Amino acid sequence: MLMSWRPLLFASIFLVALLAPMNASLVGQAEAEDTIVCCDSISQNLYLIGSDSSGSLSPFAQDLGETTITKTIANAVASEETVGTWSLPEVWPGTVPASTWSLSMVYEVTDAAGAQINATASLQIGSQTYSATTPAGNSFLAQGTGTLTFDIDVEATTISSSSNVVLTLTAQTVVFSLPTGDAKLEFQWGSEDADSHIEGEMPLLSLTLQDPEIEGSEVYFSVVIDSYWGTKILSNSESLNMRVNGNLLSGDPIETSQGDGVRVTWTWLEAAGGEETVDAQVELVLQAGGATLSGSASFVIETFDSDSGTGTYYPPDEPLQTNGDGSPIEVVGTFEISPDEGALRLTRETSITLGGEMAFWMRWGLDHIGDDVNDLSPVLKSFQEGSVTEDERVSRSIEPNEINEFERQMLTGASTSSGLCAYYLSVGLGLDGEELLGSFRNFETISIDLDLNGQQDVVNHPVT
Known part of the structure; x- marks a missing residue:
C-alpha cells in the first residue's frame, strides 16, 4: 500500500510584537x-511534602498530592523516635524577623481511646535552632483525626542562599489509652486531605x-x-x-x-x-x-503619538515556552483513501493547534530564523538563515522567506529522515512526534504548510 502524509501545522498562536520605530x-x-x-519577608504556609526521611517544604498547595504520606507509631514509645524531617530546597537571602512559627500536623488515632504524647518540633534557620514541645493542653490526642499544633518562637536572624531551613518532628513518649487491638498513632501530610504545614515569616x-x-x-x-x-x-x-x-x-x-x-x-x-x-x-x-x-x-x-506599535510587547530576549501551567493544544486528524495505479493510497493530514505561551514562543522564533546575535535556545538555534535576509530577520513581522525556510528546514534541516520536525516537536513543543503522527519512515512523502491567516505581524493572531 502506498502511503503519504501531509500534516498541517495548525497553531492558534497568541503572540505579541512591536514594529521597529522608523526614527x-x-x-x-x-x-x-x-x-x-x-x-523583605512574607508570612506564608510551607506545606510538608515528600517522605519522612527526606521531605521538603513548599509554599505551593499545588505540590500537595492525591496520596497521603504517613508515619505510624504502632507501639508505645519510651525513647525518642523521629516522625519526619522536611527542608526548604532553596533559601532566598534576607532577614527572618522575630515571630512565632506555627506547625499544624494532621494525625489519626485508631483502636484506642486516645494517645498521650510528648513531642518536640525543632526548626533550624541558618545557624540557629528553635524548638517547642507538646502544649500541656494538647498532649492527649483523642481517637479519630485531629491536628497537633506547635508554636515555635523564632528570633530575628539573617540568612543567605546557603542557609538551611529544616523542620524536624520527634516523639519522646507515646502512651495509648484503652487500646482495643492494634492501636496506632498515624501522622499524615503531603495531600489535600492532610495538608500539614508550618506557617512562618521569612524572605521567599x-x-x-x-x-x-x-x-x-x-x-x-x-x-x-x-x-x-x-x-x-x-x-x-x-x-x-x-x-x-x-x-x-x-x-x-x-x-x-x-x-x-x-x-x-x-x-x-x-x-x-x-x-x-x-x-x-x-x-x-x-x-x-x-x-x-x-x-x-x-x-x-x-x-509620542505614533502608529509604530501593535498594542503588544515584542521582547528582545527569547520568551518562555511556558509559564508553568502548560499551553492549550488541539489535535485534529483526517484520513483519505484513494486509488493509485491499482493500489490504495492513504493520505493522513494532522492539524496541531497551540495557544498560550508555547504559541507565542513559536511565532517569535519564526522571526529569529538564523539569528546569531541573540542567545537562543538550542531548538531555535538549529534553524539556519537560509534565504532569510538581515532586513527580514527580527523585523517584528513574519516574511514569506521565513515561512519558506521554516517549512523547508522542518523537513530537511537535519541529517535525519524527518529533518528538524521530530526535534522541534519534541524539544520545542514538548510533543511526542511518533506517538502523535506515527513513524516518519512509514510515509512516502511528507509536507508541512504554515499559514499566517492574513496577519503578517508578530501579534496575537492564529497561525495555521
Missing part, C-alpha cells in the same frame, strides 16, 4: 531606575519594578520576580496583576527569563502624550486566602 523621535523616555518594591522572593520601556504611544511595564521557584511562581500563584494609575492592566502579559527570575511585561495604551508622571503597582497573591504582596513606584515618562 528616534518615536522612542519615548522614562526617568527612573529599577526599584525593588517587595518583599523579591519584586522589582523595572524602568518602563516606551515606543511611540505604547508603554511597557515590567516586574521581575526573583526567587528560586522559577516559573512555578507564575503557574502556582493565585494571581499576579499590574496597575497603572490605579487601573488594572488587561491582556496577557509576556514572560521572559531574567537571571534566576522571571520578567513579566504588560502593555499600557492610555498615555496622555508628552511628559507625565505615572504610578505603577504590582500585586502578587501566592496562596488562596493569603496576603497580597504589593509594591509601587512612580515614573516620569514621555510618549
